[in-house]
Structures are given as C-alpha cells and as structure tokens.
Amino acid sequence: MNNRPIDSNHYDIDQDGLNELGHIYKKHRKAFIGFAKKKYGLRESESIDIYQDAIIALYRNMKAKKTLDLKSSIKTYLFAIGKYMIINSLKSKKREKRISLQNLDLQRYDVPIEENHSGVDKIHLMRLRKCLREISPKCRELLNLLYFNGLTNTQITEFLNYSNTSVLKTRKSQCLKSLRLKMNSYGK
Template identity: 30%
Template sequence: MEEVQTNGTATDDAILLVKQGDDHFLRQLYEINRPGFLKWFMAHHRITKDEALDLYQKSFTIFYFNVKDEKITALKSNISTYLFGIGKNLVRELFRERKHKVQLDEIPEIETAGSDLLRVEEEAHQRGIVKKILEKLGEPCKSILLMYYFKNFSMESIASNLGYKNEGVVKKKKCLCLKKIREELIEAKTGH
C-alpha cells in the first residue's frame, strides 16, 4: 500500500482524487486518519471507542460530501486538521444531546410520585448545598470540578485549558478540592 500524504500541496491533490471518486485513495485516506482521530477524541473528551469511531465516520462522511458538493475545493490546513474540526463540532453536539435527553426511568411513576417527592426535594436541597460550596471554594476548584464532572473534560484537557504543567497537577488539585468539599459538607450537615 503506497503512503497517502495529506499535507502541503498534497492536500489539494488529495481533494481532487476524492472529488474524482478514487475509491482506493479514499479507503487509504480513511484508514490513515482514523487511529489518530480516535486516540485524540477518546483522550480529550472521555468518550468510548465506539462513540469515537461513530464520530470519525460522521466526520469523514461530512468531509467526503463537502468535497463532492464542492463546498470545499482547497484547504489551508491538512485533511486531518479539517476532520478534527468537524469532529470537535460533532462532539459538542453529542454532549448537548446527552445533557438534554431525559431517560424514561428518570420520570417518576404516578403511583410513586408522592413518595418520590420527598426524595426529589432532598436531591434539590443537596444540589443547592453543592452549588453554594462550589461558589465558596472559588477558583481554581470551581473550574476544575465543573470541567471534569459536568463538561466531561479529560485531565489533560483541563491542564491545557487552565495552563497547568500537566495532568498530574490537575489530579492533585482536584483531590484537594474534593477534600475541601467533603469538609464543607460535614460542616453543613453538623451545622458548625
């Protein structure tokens, strides 16, 4: 199998081959870009291999049709970078969908709604306590915990976004933040 190059002037040639319908080249292009894409998205967005593969297939399909429909005729970057850009938009969409999905088992049944009301109120109260504690902790705890638990960022991504040396520093800070939260929860429960 000859090597497919997808950067520099080779990018324009690659787009031309895709547009012309060169199936052999298209398969090579797909296979060459897949491993790096899967590895990066699994590491930086905490998604499963199946989710990353699905994301890659959608990204590659969008790239293919953008070339075929002449939405792109040339790229300033290489094809890999273009695929990553599409993937980043798709992963944001995936997380938005997850956030807004309501599972049927999360909706209380009518006959148990009365008994569940107390549980729902207790959970709301606990969420309120956690929110107050996060506000009280301030930065960097608030950003680290929100990025990790609510936005599904990897430790490496958090380190990069917040300017820390590496993911080990973030892990240590996260542990210290969680320790502070435990102390605040104990204090909130005992009323001291």
Template identity: 30%
Template sequence: MIESEVILGFRSEDEAFYKNFYKTYRKDFVNFLIKRGIPETESVEIFHECIIILKRKAYLYELDKVQVSLKTYLFAIGKNKAFDHLKKLQKSIIYLSDNLPEVETDFTSEENDQELIQHIKDKISVMGKACKKLLISFYLEGLTIKEMVKRGDYENENTVSAQKSRCLKQLRESLTIQKNG
C-alpha cells in the first residue's frame, strides 16, 4: 500500500515533497542498478524516469491500487526500466534474485493517438491561464466541480461548468481547425 499523502505528493508540484523523495531513495536506487551492471550516470537517468512514471501513475490513479510498499514498487519499476535500457544496448542485465513485482511502465494502456496528444499539448500551451488551471484541476487533480467551488477558486458550480464547457469547446474547435486546415 502506498500512503495517500505520497500519492497526493506525486499529483502535486510540491518541491519539498520531491526533494525529500529524491534524497530518501537516490542512493539506494542507484546502487541497486549499479549492482545490476548499469553505470552510475545511466542509473541516475533511470531513477529520474522512474520518478516521472510514479507521477504519471499517480495522475492515472494507478498508485491507489498498489499492494506493495512505495520502495518495492519504485525498485520494481527501476528493474523493468533497467531491463529495457540494457535491451536497447543489446546487453544483458545481471540477474539478482529479488521479490519485486512486475509493473507496467508503458504510458498508453488504452488505445490513444500520440499525434492527437501532441496536438492537444500544443493547443493547451497557448490557452489562457484560467482554462489551463481549470483543466489541471479537473483532469490531473481529479477535482469535481463541487470541490473546485469548495476550494474557493470559483463563485459557484454554474461558473465552473460554464467555463469548463467554454475551454473544452475552444480546444475542440482549435483541433478541428488544425485537422481541416
């Protein structure tokens, strides 16, 4: 089980949380990979990839279902990434027995168009701050309209609903224009 504070930490931008996480696991994780035949610089890169994967899994509500500790889960992801890394270099990983679970680390478990994601990303980057903030609250923080109002960001539920519709419409239209253009 991963504690809910940790999951919320990964869903947040909290500098203190990430710094503390980095300091806590960096040494052990990098040593764990070095023992499996990966040089330090590459082990650090894999460590970074794993933190990013944890963040992604927090956003996708996958960390909530994890049945092992955070460290075990992190190291399981690390082992997978190390395996992929060495496979790319056509090298073999040094096998050391462990009880780490198998973890899915690919981004798209559902069918999704990478091109579409990239277009949406481009459009969001030029959207107004208000729209972007609303989309983040809704899609990443998982807040309901009621919760957004309760947090004090908006006057009432109607305002949120109206703004959300406007933002999504704007995004859809810009994508349609791009597609047709």
C-alpha cells in the first residue's frame, strides 16, 4: 500500500490501492449522500447509486493516472465527479418527463356523457365538446393539459415552452375567454 495519506494531492493506484479506494468510499459516503439530498433533492437510494458510480469513475481515473498531482483534495474531486453525474441524471429525468408529457392523450377533452346526466347537462357537455374543437389548437392543448390531464402550471409551462408561469396564466385566461365566447354564442 502507498504510504501517502489518503487526502494528499497525489493519487495513484496499485495492487493495494483498492484498500485506499475502500477507505475513500467509506470516509466520504455519508457526506456525499447528504450533499446530494440537500443540494439536489435526491432520494437516498439515488444518492447512493450516483456515489457508487462516482467512486467507479474515480477508480478509473486513478488507473488512467488522471489523478496524479490533483490541485484539489480527493473529496473535492470525488464530489465534482458526483455533481456532474447528478446534473446529467437530472437532465435525463427532465428529458424523460418531457417525452412522457408529449405522449399524453390530447383527445381526453371528449368528456363522456353519462346516463345519469340530466338533459341540461348533456346539452351543456355536447356544446362544450363542440366549442373545444372550435377554439385554436394551442388553446385546446393548454386547456386539455390543465383540466383533463391534471398537470400543474409549472409542468405545462415547461411542456409548452413558455418563459414563465405568468405567461401561462395570461394565455390560460385568453383561452378560457375564447371558450366562454364560443359557449355563449351557442346559447343564443
């Protein structure tokens, strides 16, 4: 085993270096998990997975002699590896979420008319269906996401690429006004 201290700025790995790596793993595990949970809101299991991946990356970097003469401590280096892994993981989740939002059933505004609805309700629902089909596709999509798919304003803002939720609220107000005008024109 190397005689250098674990937190020196010169890291190399040899046959006995795995013992050193095990020590590094144990020494910084709890701090990294706390860091990942607090700073990035990760669950403990996600934090552990990323920490283990960061340790593997550290090991590979040691084998490739990339850790010789580091300008930082091993903890800082390890946390930097983990931080970039967390960021990539969060970007990937965001992309997956966006894809799942794109696969939503955008025809759900076809509200079923049930037998137990009164005649007035049935007429009102039929009118609503017709008006929803007549408003702009962008308004229809926004209202569908909000009322029929139950997404939050934040999710819809991200999905429709609005700059912020205020823009969404303004657009929602305009769309509801348009829908009301259509509904009222059928009432006359």
